[in-house]
Amino acid sequence: MLKTIAIRIVLGIITLWAVSVLIFAATEVLPGDVASAILGQGATPETLAVFRHELGLDRPAYVRYLEWFFNALHGDLGIAMTNKRVIVEVITPRFMNTLFLAGYAALIAVPTSVVLGIIAAINEGKFIDRFVNILSLMTISVPEFFIAYVLILYLAVQFEIFPSLSTVFPEMGFAEKIYTTALPAFTLTMLVMAHMLRMTRTSVLSIMSQPYIEMAFLKGLTRSQVIVRHALPNAAAPIISVIALNLAYLIVGVVVIEVVFVYPGVGQFMVDGVTKRDLPVVQACGLIFAGAFVGLNTVADVLAIMVNPRLRHPR
Amino acid sequence: MKLFGYKPTSTAWLGLAIITLFILVAVFADVIAPYSESESVGQTWDDPSWDFLLGTDNIGRDMLSRLIFGARMTIGVALVTTVLSFLIGTTAGFLAAVGGTAIDQILSRIVDVMLSIPLLIFALIILSVFGSSIMTLILTLAVLDSTRVFRLARAVATNLVVMEYVEAAKLRGEGLWWIMRREILPNALPPMISEFGLRFCFNFLFVASLSFLGLGIQPPYADWGGMVRDNGKAISFGLPAPLWPALAIAMMTVGVNLVVDWILSINSRPSGASAEM
Helix, strand or coil: CHHHHHHHHHHHHHHHHHHHHHHHHHHHHCCCCHHHHHHCCCCCHHHHHHHHHHHCCCCCHHHHHHHHHHHHHCCCCCECCCCCCEHHHHHHHHHHHHHHHHHHHHHHHHHHHHHHHHHHHHCCCCHHHHHHHHHHHHHHHCCHHHHHHHHHHHHHHHCCCCCCCCCCCCCCCHHHHHHHCHHHHHHHHHHHHHHHHHHHHHHHHHHCCCHHHHHHHHCCCCHHHHHHHHHHHHHHHHHHHHHHHHHHHHHHHHHHHHHHCCCCCHHHHHHHHHHHCCHHHHHHHHHHHHHHHHHHHHHHHHHHHHHCHHHCCCC | CCECCECCCHHHHHHHHHHHHHHHHHHCHHHHCCCCCCCECCCCCCCCCCCCCCCECCCCEEHHHHHHHHHHHHHHHHHHHHHHHHHHHHHHHHHHHHCCHHHHHHHHHHHHHHHCCCHHHHHHHHHHHHCCCHHHHHHHHHHHHHHHHHHHHHHHHHHHHCCHHHHHHHHHCCCHHHHHHHHHHHHHHHHHHHHHHHHHHHHHHHHHHHHHCCCCCCCCCCCHHHHHHHHHHHHHHCCCCCHHHHHHHHHHHHHHHHHHHHHHHHCCCCCCCCCCC
16 A cells, blocks of 8 residues: 555656646747747847846756756745745745635535535435535536625625625734635635535445445435445545545635635736736746645545555556 | 427526527627627716616726627637637547557647646646737637547547447558548547537636636627626625626526536436536
8 A cells, every 4th residue: 555655646746847847848948938028029139138148048948947946946936027026935925825715715615515415415306405406506607706706795795794805914813814814715615615515425325326235224224324324434535535636626716716805825926927927926836836736636646545445456 | 399309408498598699699799789899888887777787887888788799709719719629639539549559648648747737827827928819818728628628539539449340440441530530530429519518618717717817808808707807896886797797607607507417418428527627
C-alpha cells in the first residue's frame, strides 16, 4: 500500500512540474510577444528592444524557464510588472484569505451534503428525495454569480442580515471575519454541494443492490439501519474522492465569487493581473491555483487508495 | 408528437421550447428588439414600465433590447466554440484510438497535463497574453474544451476499433481518415450528441463567467455575462437589474440540460464521461 501511495505522490509531483512548464510555455513561448502586447501598436523598434531587455526577454526561453522555476521553488515568484512590488509579499496574505474562504465553505458543504445525500438515499423516490434532487440540479445549472446576487438581494439588501461586500482586514477578529464572509461562503457551499450530494446518494444506492444488503434486510433491519451500518462504510471511498475533487473545484470556483464580493483573495488578484496583463502576477497565481488543484487531486487518490482495499495493489 | 422517432417527455418539451425561443430571439434580434443595442434611451436603472418592460441598465439602455441582442453574442460564441472544440477533440480522439500506440501516448499525455490545470485558470493565463478579442476567446476556449471531448471520443472509439467491421475495412486497405469518418464516426455519434449538449452548457457558462470577470466578450457588444457585471452595483440599491441577464443564462442552461437528460434516457449507453467543471 505504501508503495502505491508513494507512486501516486511522485506522479503528482511530476504533474506539477509539467504544469509549471505548460504555464511558462503558454505565457512566454507562444507567438505574440509580451513586450509588444504591453506597449501596444505605437511602440518603436528601439523602445521594444529596451523593454525586452528590461524584462529579460532577449535571453533564450529555457534559461528564463529554469530561472523562474528555481526561484519559484525558493519561494521567489518575481516582481509585479505594474507596481514593482514583490509578488510573494502581496500574494501570501491573499492566499491565506482564499484558503480561509474555501475552508469555511468546505466546513459547511461537506457535512451538509453527505447528510442530505444519505437522507435522500434512505427516502429514495419519496418527496424529500425528489425535492433535494431538483434543488441540486438547479444549483448545478445556474451561473455562480446568479446565486451570489440572489443571496445579496435577499440576505444583504432586503433583510440586511449580512454585509454585501466582504472586505476583510488582517486586524479583524475571527468572529467578525466569519460574519463578513458568510455570503461568499454560502454561495460557494451551494456551488459544490450539489455534486457531492448527488454522488453520495448514487454511491449509497448502488451499494444497495448488493447481496449482503439483501441479507441485512432479511435479518430484519430497518432501511436506515442497513444504510448507516452496511451501505455507508462501503460507499465511503467514492464519496471521499468526490469530496476531495470538489474541494479542488472550490479553489477554482473561488475566482468568480471573490470578484462578486470584492474579497481580497488570490482569485481577484489574478483577474486584476490578467486585466493589466501583468504576466509575472498571472504566472504566480496560475502556479498557486494549479498547485492547489493538483495537490488536492493527489490527496483524493491517496485517500481513495487508503479507504478501498481493492486499489491497494497495483495491477 | 414525435421527434426523430422518439416521444419527448414533458420536461424535454419545456427544454426544447426554451432553446427554440432563445435561438429565434437571437436570430431575429433586429426585428424583435424595441430599441437598439447601444442607444441610451432612459435614466440609470429606470423601473420597469410600458416603455421599458424590464427597466433600463446602468447607462440608461433598454434592458430587454440588450438581453435580446445579448442572446446573439452569448449563445453564438458558445455554440461556435463548442462546434470547434468537437471538431478538434473528435478528430484527435479518433486519431488516438485508430492511429496506433505512439500517437495515442503523445496525445493522451499532452491532454493529461492540460487537464491538470483548472480550465478557468488556464484560460485566464492565455487571455492575459493574447487579450480578449472574440477570435482569441473562441479559439482559446475551443482548444481547452477539446481536451474534454478528446477523452470521450477516444474512449468511445477505442471500443469501436476492435469491431470486425473496422478490421475488415483495414484489411480492405482503407486509409486512416476513411476509417475514422465512415466506420467510427457514425457509431460514436449517440454518446457524442448528448455530450455536445453538456459541453455547450459548460462553454456557455464559461463564456458568461469570463465576460462577467470583464475578460470575455468586450463592449460595445451586449452579452449576458457582461450585463451582469455592468449592472452589479444596482443590487445594493435593491434593484433586480443584474438578475435579468443572470436569469437568462440560467434558463438557457436548464433548457439544454432538460433536453440532454431526455436524450440520455433514450440511448442509455454509458457516455463514458460526465460534464466536469
